[in-house]
Amino acid sequence: MTPFEPVLTKGLGELDLADIDVYESRGGFGALRKALRDLTPDAVVSEVSASNLRGRGGAGFPTGKKWSFLPKDGRPRYLVCNCDEAEPGTFKDRMLLEKTPLQIIEGLLISAYAIQAKEIIMYIRGEFLEGYRVFKNALDAVRSRGYVGQKIAGSDFSIDILLHRGAGAYICGEETALLNSVEGKRGEPRLKPPFPANAGLYGMPTVVNNVETVALVPYIMTRGAKWFASIGPEKSPGPKIVSVSGHVQRPGNYEIPLGISMRELIDEYAGGLRPGRRVKAIQPGGGSSAAIFEEDLDTGYDYESLAAKRTMLGSGAVVVMDDTACLVRSSMTLVRFFEKESCGQCTPCREGGQWVHRLVARLEAGEGTDADLRVLNTINTTITGTNLCPLGDSIMPFLSSVLTRFPDEFAAHVKLARCPLSAGSSESAA
Amino acid sequence: MTPAREAKGKTLIAAHHDGQSALIPFLQYCQEEDGYVTPTALDDAATLTGLTRGEVESIASFYSLLFQRPIGKHVIQVCRTLACMLGGADELRAHARARLGVTDGGTTSDGVFTYEEVECLAACDKAPCLQHNLRYHYNVTPAEFDRLLEQWKNERPEAAMPAE
Numbered sequence: 307m308t309p310f311e312p313v314l315t316k317g318l319g320e321l322d323l324a325d326i327d328v329y330e331s332r333g334g335f336g337a338l339r340k341a342l343r344d345l346t347p348d349a350v351v352s353e354v355s356a357s358n359l360r361g362r363g364g365a366g367f368p369t370g371k372k373w374s375f376l377p378k379d380g381r382p383r384y385l386v387c388n389c390d391e392a393e394p395g396t397f398k399d400r401m402l403l404e405k406t407p408l409q410i411i412e413g414l415l416i417s418a419y420a421i422q423a424k425e426i427i428m429y430i431r432g433e434f435l436e437g438y439r440v441f442k443n444a445l446d447a448v449r450s451r452g453y454v455g456q457k458i459a460g461s462d463f464s465i466d467i468l469l470h471r472g473a474g475a476y477i478c479g480e481e482t483a484l485l486n487s488v489e490g491k492r493g494e495p496r497l498k499p500p501f502p503a504n505a506g507l508y509g510m511p512t513v514v515n516n517v518e519t520v521a522l523v524p525y526i527m528t529r530g531a532k533w534f535a536s537i538g539p540e541k542s543p544g545p546k547i548v549s550v551s552g553h554v555q556r557p558g559n560y561e562i563p564l565g566i567s568m569r570e571l572i573d574e575y576a577g578g579l580r581p582g583r584r585v586k587a588i589q590p591g592g593g594s595s596a597a598i599f600e601e602d603l604d605t606g607y608d609y610e611s612l613a614a615k616r617t618m619l620g621s622g623a624v625v626v627m628d629d630t631a632c633l634v635r636s637s638m639t640l641v642r643f644f645e646k647e648s649c650g651q652c653t654p655c656r657e658g659g660q661w662v663h664r665l666v667a668r669l670e671a672g673e674g675t676d677a678d679l680r681v682l683n684t685i686n687t688t689i690t691g692t693n694l695c696p697l698g699d700s701i702m703p704f705l706s707s708v709l710t711r712f713p714d715e716f717a718a719h720v721k722l723a724r725c726p727l728s729a730g731s732s733e734s735a736a
Numbered sequence: 737m738t739p740a741r742e743a744k745g746k747t748l749i750a751a752h753h754d755g756q757s758a759l760i761p762f763l764q765y766c767q768e769e770d771g772y773v774t775p776t777a778l779d780d781a782a783t784l785t786g787l788t789r790g791e792v793e794s795i796a797s798f799y800s801l802l803f804q805r806p807i808g809k810h811v812i813q814v815c816r817t818l819a820c821m822l823g824g825a826d827e828l829r830a831h832a833r834a835r836l837g838v839t840d841g842g843t844t845s846d847g848v849f850t851y852e853e854v855e856c857l858a859a860c861d862k863a864p865c866l867q868h869n870l871r872y873h874y875n876v877t878p879a880e881f882d883r884l885l886e887q888w889k890n891e892r893p894e895a896a897m898p899a900e
Contacts, residue, residue, distance in 0.1 A: 394817045397858040432801045433857060435870040435898060468751070471899075473760050474801030476855060490756035490785070492798040508753060551819040551860035558861045593818065593856070625819050625860070639821045643855050649798075 307574045310537070312561035313525045313545055314518070318405055324440055326447040329408040335453055337524035341416045342461040345527075350420035354523065356531035358543050363388055363479075363516030364592065364621045366542075366609050373421050375503035376511045382424040384507040386488065386514045387414055390431045390472055390479040394593030394643055395623030398547040398559050399517040403430065403437035406521070407444035411467070413520035415453065416527060418465050421513055426465060429484055432472035442469060476647035480695045481514040482506075483649065494649045495695035518547060538564035542608040546622055550576040553583065553628035562607065569603040572626060583628040587708055591620025593640050594700030596707035617703070632727045633712055634719050637705040638666040644701045655698030658689040662701060669716060672724040679716060682709060737780045741766070745784040755785035759795060761899070763802055768899040772803040800854070801897060808843050808850040810888050811896045812836075814866040814876075817856040823863025824877070829853055831878040835885065849888075850896070869896050 321328050329335075341350050355370025376383060387410070391399035402410060418426050430438045445467055448454050456464045470488050472478055478487045482496035485507050506512020522544065526534050535543045542564045548571060551557040556577030568588065572578060579585065587597040590607070596617040598605060605611050612619045627636060645659035662685060668674045669682075686702045693699060709716055718726040737745075744765055748758040759781055766777035773796055781796075782789045796802045814832055816825050836844055836851050843850045859865040862874030866881075873884060 391858050392856055394856040395819055395860050396856075397860050400858045431858075432799070433867060433870060436872070471761070471764065472801075473764065473799035475799055487760070488757065489753075490759035490795065492795050494798075549860060551863065552822045557819075557863075589818070623860070625822070627822065631822060635821070636818060639816070639818050643817050646855055 308563060308566050308570065310545070310563040314402065314406065314409065314521055314547060315559070315561040323406045324404075324408065324444055326408060326444070326451065330451075333528070334408055335412055335451075335459070337527035338412050338415050338419075338453060339459050341419055341527050342459055342463055347420050347422050350416060350527070353531050354420065354526055357526045357534035358531075358541070359519065359522060359526065359534065360542060360544075360609065361516055362518035362522070362546065362622065364393060364594075366619060369515065369519055372503070372515075373417075373513060375501070376421055376513065377504060379511075382510050383421055384425055384427060384510055384512040385414065385418045385421060385423040386427045386429060386481075386484065386507060386512060387517060387520060388429060388479060388481065388484055388514050389434070389437075389517045390429055390476075390484060391434075391517070391621075392431060392476040392479055392647075393621045393623060394640065395549060395551055395589060395625040396592055396621040397549045397551075398622060400431075400434055400437055401559050402517050402521055402547075403434060404440050407437075407441045408448065409521045409524060410441070410517055411445060411448050411454070413523040414467065415458065415465065416523050417513070417515060417520050419463050423465060423513075426467040427470055427488055427507070428467055429470045429472060429478075429488060432474045438469070438471055445469070475649075476643075477649045477695070477697060480697065483695070484514060485512065492649070494651050495697075497694055539606065539608045539610065541610055542619075546607075548575075548607065548622045548624055550624045550626070552624075552626040553579060553631065554626050555580060564608040565606045565611075567603065568598070568605050568607055568624075571607050571624065572603070576624075576626075579626070579628050583630065585626065586629045586631055587627045587633060587636070587711070589623070589625040589627075589704060591618040592623040593643055594618075594696065594703060595620050596703035597711070598707075599711055617707070630727065632670075632725050633708040633715055634666065634670045634725065637708060638663065638670045640704050641666050641701060644697060648697060652693040652695075652698055654689045654692040655701065658685070658698065659701050661685075662689075662705070666705065669719045670725070672719060672722070674720045676720060679720060682716070737783060741769075741780055742784070745780070749784065756787060759785050759787070759792065760799070760802075763796055764897070764899040767802060767897050768895045771809075771896065772805060772807050778804075803897070806843070806847070807896060808848045809893055809896055810848060810868060810891075811850045811852065811870075812866060812868050813852045813854040813857070815855070815857045815859070815864060816853045817860075819856075819860030820864040823875075825864035828864045828866075828876055828878060828881060832881055835882065869893050870898065 359369045360366045478493040483493040487493040502512040554576040560575040585600045645663045650656045752758040840853045
């Protein structure tokens with residue numbers, strides 16, 4: 307295995323990292339004290355920029371750059387933490403929330419200091435009841451030690467963290483939908499521009515950062531931007547938690563140096579496939595990402611290498627399908643997800659999702675026709691790129707990629723009027 | 737509006753940026769108290785926030801964890817997205833439907849169990865998974881589902897959708 311020392315998951319499973327005494331005994335809040343004592347806010351932004359940290363939520367935008375976009379016009383600024391994790395295959399933020407809430411809080415405080423925020427809003431997915439309770443307890447403990455509130459750790463910096471529970475909606479993970487949700491509105495994405503940096507929460511300059519992103523900030527403070535930038539490829543450096551699931555022997559979250567091969571990730575970390583099985587398709591970056599295949603296993607797991615394969619690293623969710631998986635059913639499952647979670651604002655997404663779902667469900671049930679296959683091959687361009695937010699653009703990538711790579715599997719569903727992988731008729735629970 | 741509810745609403749508004757920002761937390765609180773978001777709760781929310789009743793209803797309807805219909809004391813939400821599907825969620829869903837005698841979104845005739853098929857619950861490494869009153873259960877086989885069901889039948893849960 308590529309030599310690497312994990313930071314975000316170090317001690318996990320051995321120590322109670324949600325306990326503030328445990329956290330402090332391992333140097334916790336040292337980064338916050340260092341930033342408040344030794345660094346100006348601009349110096350913190352510079353350090354994070356120099357580290358080349360890219361946002362871990364899905365888009366991979368450079369964090370330091372995002373922070374530096376805020377206008378210097380004296381208006382109050384907000385820092386919003388996105389813990390609305392719901393991208394299919396992703397379960398890293400929930401783990402961080404439930405197991406390591408203190409490094410999230412420390413990262414939030416340093417980030418808020420860097421951008422001189424007025425308030426921090428922690429947006430926690432509604433389904434994450436346990437994580438919410440763990441985080442709330444951790445926050446109370448942090449407050450009692452003087453790290454949150456007035457004049458933090460003896461400095462002139464004061465800030466509080468407001469918890470906001472979501473109420474069930476995947477789309478609220480999109481940053482402008484999330485802001486609408488915090489404001490008590492329907493979680494519909496906003497038209498951009500204006501971007502949140504200029505007109506975010508309550509119309510004020512706002513930064514929305516993912517949980518894993520902010521959790522990395524304390525380590526950049528204590529170990530330095532050079533340490534961070536030295537891990538993995540130049541343009542996509544740093545540790546990354548990857549959620550691996552599907553047909554592997556050891557599904558789970560693995561903290562890796564970016565840039566290792568897909569093969570190493572699946573075989574060395576996730577225990578490989580079941581005996582005698584072969585990789586058929588892999589979704590490398592969440593439900594929105596196009597598939598890669600057996601011939602792509604030597605691709606590096608980093609932003610650039612995956613982009614070169616016309617897919618993406620996204621949220622860092624790797625779902626492996628072996629040769630027992632029906633790709634028509636897999637596609638239907640994902641298309642149904644996007645259909646259900648569409649907010650309904652944009653016609654191509656709202657209507658397209660429904661029609662594609664019906665069409666693929668028909669194929670899966672053995673009731674599809676050759677005309678359905680022809681329509682499927684032309685539908686991509688009529689949905690992708692025609693919506694306000696990336697949800698509509700996420701309906702087709704996986705389906706298109708497996709349809710292109712395995713056209714015979716789709717055709718066989720029409721010809722045999724059933725799934726060629728199962729002996730009997732396919733059970734459609736859609 | 738009951739005085740207790742009005743007081744809670746005012747506390748929530750004070751803790752948030754404005755009335756509307758407190759709307760979802762207020763509805764979550766009402767749901768925990770009443771078992772679902774009742775028509776009265778929608779009226780109360782409109783009164784407190786200054787929004788119209790129609791606006792409140794439109795916002796409430798957007799969120800899948802706010803129920804504008806009576807639900808059981810036990811809400812079972814089975815994940816059906818890709819990783820769970822690969823791990824046997826389709827078989828679990830078929831079993832759960834047959835066992836409870838309901839379809840997706842239905843409530844058992846005795847009003848005790850509400851069953852929903854939901855999208856990714858972020859527990860893909862322990863597929864298939866479900867939530868029971870927002871608590872996780874992992875690697876749920878049909879046999880494990882039956883065992884859990886018996887256990888839940890003998891439980892008096894604190895709330896189906898806890899607000900805090």
